[in-house]
Amino acid sequence: MYKxxxxxxxxDFKSISSYDEVGNKFYFIFEDHIRGGQxxxxxxxxxxxxxxxxxxxxxxxxxxxxxxxxxxxxxxxxNRKYINNVIRQQKVSVTS
Numbered sequence: 001m002y003k004x005x006x007x008x009x010x011x012d013f014k015s016i017s018s019y020d021e022v023g024n025k026f027y028f029i030f031e032d033h034i035r036g037g038q039x040x041x042x043x044x045x046x047x048x049x050x051x052x053x054x055x056x057x058x059x060x061x062x063x064x065x066x067x068x069x070x071x072x073x074x075x076x077x078x079n080r081k082y083i084n085n086v087i088r089q090q091k092v093s094v095t096s
Contacts, residue, residue, distance in 0.1 A: 031082040
């Protein structure tokens with residue numbers, strides 16, 4: 001995933017993510033390969049705010065971590081393999 005791919009992922013985020021009506025946010029869940037759990041990347045459309053949260057069997061981040069645009073793109077880049085795995089699974093599910 002390179003810069004243009006990251007920009008495309010962000011542009012498509014609402015269409016490839018789920019929506020939480022209670023929290024008024026879009027969210028995308030993928031593997032946290034370092035801690036052995038999952039990451040949730042969230043976007044609050046009304047506030048134009050991005051956050052992350054990690055959770056696993058033996059850990060849970062205390063709260064969501066807000067991300068600047070630079071932090072967001074670096075986070076996506078570092079986790080591109082696991083994000084792409086989810087996107088590939090979605091494409092298989094849609095075409096199956």
